[in-house]
Amino acid sequence: MTISNPVLTGFYADPSMIRVGDTYYIANSTFEWWPGVTLHQSKDLANWQPVASPLNSITKLDMKGNPSSGGIWAPDLSYADGLFWLIYTDVKVVNGAFKDCTNYLITAPSIEGPWSDPYRLDGVGFDASLFHDDDGRKYLVQQTWDYREWHHPFNGITLTELNTETMKLMPETARRIWAGTAVKVTEGPHIYKKDGYYYLFAAEGGTMWEHQESVARSRTLDADSFEVMPNNPFIGNYVTPESYLQKQGHGALVDTPSGEWYYASLTGRPLHDATEPVHGTRGWCPLGRETSIQKVEWDEDGWPYVVGGPAGQRYVPEPVDAIATEPEQHNIEDDFTSTELEIGWNTLRVPFDETMGTVGDGALTLYGQGSLCNLFELSLVARRWRAFQFTATTCVEFNPSTYMQMAGLTNYYADMFWSWAYISWDEERQTRVIDVAQNDRNVYTTFLRENAVAIPEDVTKVWLRSKTDGITYRYEYSFDGEDWQPLGPALDSRKLSDEYVQQTYGGFFTGAFVGMAAVDLAGYRTPARFTEFSYIEDAAE
The missing domain is CATH 2.60.120.200 (Jelly Rolls)
Known part of the structure; x- marks a missing residue:
């Protein structure tokens, strides 16, 4: 049995994937489209069924007047303490020096809800995610936006502790934990803990052909403590213009009940005009940025890698413990x-x-x-x-x-x-x-x-x-x-x-x-x- 990529065709960008028991869930960006945040679930990683959106009322999301491609950027879905946690960003400005945005948090006992009213968190930057440490502490991890024209606008990854009693951030704990690599445009961060390391996965290179995912790790969550993986990018298609899948990056890591690892990534499939060079124009993606899934393993030094290479594969083996899931009907x-x-x-x-x-x-x-x-x-x-x-x-x-x-x-x-x-x-x-x-x-x-x-x-x-x-x-x-x-x-x-x-x-x-x-x-x-x-x-x- 194989996973045929992309698993979510059409505009399903910025996947945030988790597993709860034997079921996997993916949340995707929706930008100005309502309802905000799409959800899908699967037990085999190959076939996905839609779940009702959690943002189903104006009290949770009000986008009237939002510019095109504003609205919901890169939601983050997680599960801890018997609850589903969803972080989402509402972006009000997309052009120019500023990216006015607000990050919100909602929770629910079930993926179907009921979802709480939103807790307003901050506006430091978009693409925020929530990391649940094994000591019970929780941290908001986010891209940091710098409007100053003499600075690069993507100012690394900021981490801020969340007070779970008040559901408010503690700004005095905020610190930049990683500046990113020379590829720049560092965004979409997620933190995972494995074998004593905090692994930071982050998108870089922008949303077009240079897009990639980079990895860094640290023994602590201290400021600027993360070391860069020596063989980055973890995934990306900048040097593989003829690959079926392009633009891969910005995603989330998950382990299976049997201990295998997979990574959900955004991707694009370009169309090509017969008169245009594949290595030049690179093509056009009217279906938007879709979702692919790749198999992941770990090397002897404890760094992750995509099976088949960082360009990814169109066909990927299903998990050994996959439970057959009915495919979504497009027609x-x-x-x-x-x-x-x-x-x-x-x-x-x-x-x-x-x-x-x-x-x-x-x-x-x-x-x-x-x-x-x-x-x-x-x-x-x-x-x-x-x-x-x-x-x-x-x-x-x-x-x-x-x-x-x-x-x-x-x-x-x-x-x-x-x-x-x-x-x-x-x-x-x-x-x-x-x-x-x-x-x-x-x-x-x-x-x-x-x-x-x-x-x-x-x-x-x-x-x-x-x-x-x-x-x-x-x-x-x-x-x-x-x-x-x-x-x-x-x-x-x-x-x-x-x-x-x-x-x-x-x-x-x-x-x-x-x-x-x-x-x-x-x-x-x-x-x-x-x-x-x-x-x-x-x-x-």
Whole structure:
């Protein structure tokens, strides 16, 4: 039996993995997407089932107005004293010298909850984790952000003791325990204790192709006491541009009940244009940063290493004590009979509520709010791209009375980077029409314009679908759900990737989504009724 990487496909970055008994859990970053923090569980490390998010109310997370790629950065899941502990960061600024953020802590007796109200900890830096020492003391370990323009912004790893009676940090105990290596951009720290050593695992090199994981260790938790592993990086793909997995780093270590070791890492799988050099451009990852798992062993000097080398492997042996787990089903057909959105659906910054719409009785009704550029009021419900080749289909009933009212199917990365096929109103022809538009770095382009497809007056339902085939995707429409017609040009999926966004914007950490949206710039909250949605991956992939 083998683990086939990545184990969590699509945008599942910054994995924090733990084991409790015979069950493994992974928590991932969600950034501006709601609900905050995704959870999965497994008993074999190969197949993972989703668990309801712990951040399910505004009291635990309020991201209204957060910039794209702000919000939840690198959560940390741990287990001690009969409780699950979750540290998460809410980042409010992503561009420029400052990274205003707040770190929070919540606990629960079970992975399903109930989770406590959050304890506010600090804002020293992001990517915080909680280390439970064997003497009962607990420490927050975090990246340290330095806004001063004459300093490097990543100022090493800070450790601060947590008072578990008050659930407050003791700032007088704060000290920098490791400055990082010359690779720089030291973040994502986790501490593990083994054979009398404190092992510090930390990501370095940034989130793109230079990304890696470095290791250091110390006999104490004193300031600047950690020595660097001589054969770093522990994992990384900077020197292996042709590897199937790229960007590996930023993750978490776990042992199995039988004493084996595994490491969960973020990774990326780049697409390549035929005209681009693999060793130069390196490619584009519209699926975002995913999660892989590698086998780990320890050398005679007590340092960890990835089996097969620091580039990692696509296929990895399962643990000898693995218990078979059912795989997660990516393909879905939702007819919206449930009165709650199922796990896998996401909104932006705030939870789905009556302001945004309603669900149940065979329809998802979205009330038109702001444009898809809006950071405060937006009616959008979407799912991650989980594969390079898939078809997403929806059926919508929508009766606009002005061009300011729109509803349809969107492929979305962030407020400045998205496209959609949508229904609106053509005041010249006095008819409903279907058009395609793209927002590319906030340059908005409508493709059909006066040639937008007119919808016959007797048509009440319009089917829209998106067919994604690697480097390109395109939209189609139908008036009966069977006879499909092309709609607009082929679009470039690279424009929905971290690699494209990072060229002009400081937040480039998520991935592509596909879903339904309704807009009413006139302010009348015109409803759009979506009666079905399907996401089907190409079986050949």
